[in-house]
Each structure stands twice: as C-alpha cells, then as structure tokens.
Amino acid sequence: MSLDWIYWAISWILxxxxxxxxxxxxxxxxxxxxxxxxxxxxxxxxxxxxVILFPIFVKQIKSQRAMQxxxxxxxxxxxxxxxxxxxxxxxxxxxxRTEKANPLMGCLPxxxxxxxxxxxxxxxxxxxxxxxxxxxxxxxxAEQFYDASRANLFTAPIASKFGSTAEELAAMGANxxxxxxxxxxxVLVMIATTYLTSRQMILKTGWAEDPQQxxxxxxxxxxxxxxxxxxxxxxPIGVIIYWVVNNxxxxxxxxxxxxxxxxxxxxxxxxxxxxxxxPTGRPPARSGGAADRKSETKAKPAKSAGIFARAxxxxxxxxxxxxxxxxxxxxxxxxxxxxxxxRRPAKRPG
Numbered sequence: 214m215s216l217d218w219i220y221w222a223i224s225w226i227l228x229x230x231x232x233x234x235x236x237x238x239x240x241x242x243x244x245x246x247x248x249x250x251x252x253x254x255x256x257x258x259x260x261x262x263x264v265i266l267f268p269i270f271v272k273q274i275k276s277q278r279a280m281q282x283x284x285x286x287x288x289x290x291x292x293x294x295x296x297x298x299x300x301x302x303x304x305x306x307x308x309x310r311t312e313k314a315n316p317l318m319g320c321l322p323x324x325x326x327x328x329x330x331x332x333x334x335x336x337x338x339x340x341x342x343x344x345x346x347x348x349x350x351x352x353x354x355a356e357q358f359y360d361a362s363r364a365n366l367f368t369a370p371i372a373s374k375f376g377s378t379a380e381e382l383a384a385m386g387a388n389x390x391x392x393x394x395x396x397x398x399x400v401l402v403m404i405a406t407t408y409l410t411s412r413q414m415i416l417k418t419g420w421a422e423d424p425q426q427x428x429x430x431x432x433x434x435x436x437x438x439x440x441x442x443x444x445x446x447x448x449p450i451g452v453i454i455y456w457v458v459n460n461x462x463x464x465x466x467x468x469x470x471x472x473x474x475x476x477x478x479x480x481x482x483x484x485x486x487x488x489x490x491x492p493t494g495r496p497p498a499r500s501g502g503a504a505d506r507k508s509e510t511k512a513k514p515a516k517s518a519g520i521f522a523r524a525x526x527x528x529x530x531x532x533x534x535x536x537x538x539x540x541x542x543x544x545x546x547x548x549x550x551x552x553x554x555x556r557r558p559a560k561r562p563g
Contacts, residue, residue: 406460
C-alpha cells in the first residue's frame with residue numbers, strides 16, 4: 214500500500230503554516246541560529262493534528278472511565294475463572310462487547326499519530342541540500358526544498374540526527390558536536406515528556422485490574438520511553454521537535470479533559486453501584502463487634518480520668534489564705550484556743 218497520500222498531506226500542512234508565518238513577518242533567515250518559520254511550521258503541524266484528533270481523544274477518556282467502572286465485574290470474573298485463562302478471556306471479551314467498552318481505545322490516539330510521525334520522518338530524511346534530481350517532491354518547489362534543507366535549530370539542521378555521518382553533516386554545513394548535543398538534549402526531553410504523559414493519565418485513572426489493561430499501561434509508562442533512548446538516535450531533529458511539542462500539548466490537553474470529565478468521586482462496590490462511604494483501605498466495623506468494644510474501652514479511661522482528677526483536687530492541700538484573712542482568723546488575746554481539727558472546712562462551691 215502506497216503512503217504517498219500521507220506524505221502529500223504532511224507536506225501540504227507544513228508548507229501552509231510556513232507560508233502563514235512568512236506572510237505574518239516571521240523571518241525565514243536565521244535568528245539565534247534558528248529558522249523560526251520552519252520550527253513554527255512543525256509546531257503548528259502538531260496543533261493541526263491534535264485539533265483533528267480531539268474528538269477521538271475525548272472518546273479515549275470516556276472509554277477509560279467505562280473500563281474503570283467495569284473493574285469490579287472484571288475482578289469477579291477473575292475469581293470465578295481462576296486458572297482457566299481461555300474461559301476468562303472469552304468472558305471478558307463478552308463483557309466488553311455487552312458494555313460497549315474497548316480496552317484498546319486508550320492507545321488509539323497514539324496509533325493514529327504514527328502515520329503523521331512516519332510522514333514527517335520520511336520528508337525530513339529527504340531534505341538533502343545536495344539533492345539535484347526529483348526536487349519537486351510532494352508539492353515542494355526548488356526554493357522551498359533548499360530553504361527547508363538549510364533550516365536550523367540553534368545551528369543544528371532539523372534534517373540532521375544524532376547518528377548522522379560526517380558526510381551528511383558536511384553536506385548540511387553542520388558541526389558534529391552541535392548536532393549531537395542538540396539531538397541528545399531533545400531525545401532526553403522527549404523521553405521525559407513521554408513518561409510524564411502516561412504517568413499523568415495513570416495517576417488520574419488508577420492501575421487497571423485487568424491484566425491485559427495493566428500490561429498496556431506498563432508498556433506505555435516504561436516500555437515506550439525506554440525504547441526511545443535507542444531509537445532516538447535515528448530520528449531527525451525536526452521529528453524530535455514534533456514529538457516533544459506533541460507531548461507538551463498532550464499534557465495540557467489531558468489536564469483539561471480530566472478536569473472536564475473527572476473520575477467518579479465514590480468507589481464502585483461489588484454490585485456495580487457506587488458505595489456511600491469513602492474508601493479508607495480498611496473494612497468497615499460491624500455494629501456490636503470488636504471495633505465497637507474497642508472504642509468503648511478507649512472512651513472509658515477518659516471518663517474515669519475525670520473522676521480521679523476531681524478526687525485528687527478534693528484531697529489536695531488547701532491553698533494558703535491571703536494575709537488579711539489570716540489576721541482576721543487569729544484568736545483574740547485571752548480567748549480560748551480552738552482545735553483546728555474540729556473546724557469544718559468551708560463548703561466548696563459547685
């Protein structure tokens with residue numbers, strides 16, 4: 214199957230946005246070693262693709278919510294068919310079909326962007342300034358082709374890559390150290406942002422109970438970023454720019470959509486209905502059980518502590534009376550002394 218239609222579509226979008234920035238007045242010559250009109254053309258290629266795929270992205274979030282709501286039923290099937298993987302898979306596929314949930318929907322937006330990625334990779338790989346034949350590829354004029362093949366990001370050509378040979382770099386007029394440093398930094402940023410996009414989604418939706426779903430989540434979180442550490446060496450810098458911008462766009466878009474469609478605030482019980490209590494990680498205590506007796510036992514010391522405190526206060530030594538009172542209570546000269554033990558203590562208020 215020919216992929217020329219993808220190359221034509223990607224070329225048309227790139228050339229369209231380049232012409233837009235050129236008309237606005239963004240200089241096509243280098244500023245800070247960068248041809249900003251071509252860099253912005255790649256950035257807005259991302260924007261165009263993401264706007265087209267936005268309805269599918271919303272469906273992805275809704276599908277993940279549906280899968281999350283089905284987790285109690287999936288767990289019941291796993292306990293029912295423990296040890297019988299074939300029957301379990303059939304029952305789960307039937308459950309997904311009945312509830313109209315698609316476990317692969319979470320990867321669909323990424324799969325749909327693969328043709329765009331391949332198209333951009335193919336086009337940038339052909340941007341060789343020494344090419345003399347078949348310059349007019351996919352609607353490019355000779356001037357556009359030459360201009361794009363000389364486009365740089367901080368003096369590193371967007372058509373160059375970390376693994377470019379000395380001959381390829383010489384044809385582009387590029388410095389080997391500059392290209393490797395720029396490509397290496399962009400690859401690390403690409404890996405980090407790829408990991409963060411998957412982590413953001415998993416933190417909001419939680420790990421799946423279904424082993425197949427959990428395997429897909431682990432692949433998205435760890436497998437793909439790890440593979441980019443090796444494959445990033447063959448990606449042109451322009452492709453890495455596309456990937457990084459796409460990841461940043463995804464982070465912002467996911468944050469907005471997850472706020473618009475937040476996870477259910479209450480947990481789902483075994484019956485499939487949300488429970489009223491908020492999950493605490495501990496089973497609820499039964500009425501009249503050990504938990505109630507324990508709470509009553511804890512409550513009793515507080516009451517008895519109050520009684521002991523009052524008794525201690527009653528038996529405590531009386532506070533010394535003020536000097537004027539002591540003078541008034543002294544026996545008068547010639548009066549019969551009074552035995553202090555027979556004196557009744559004054560009644561305390563309350």
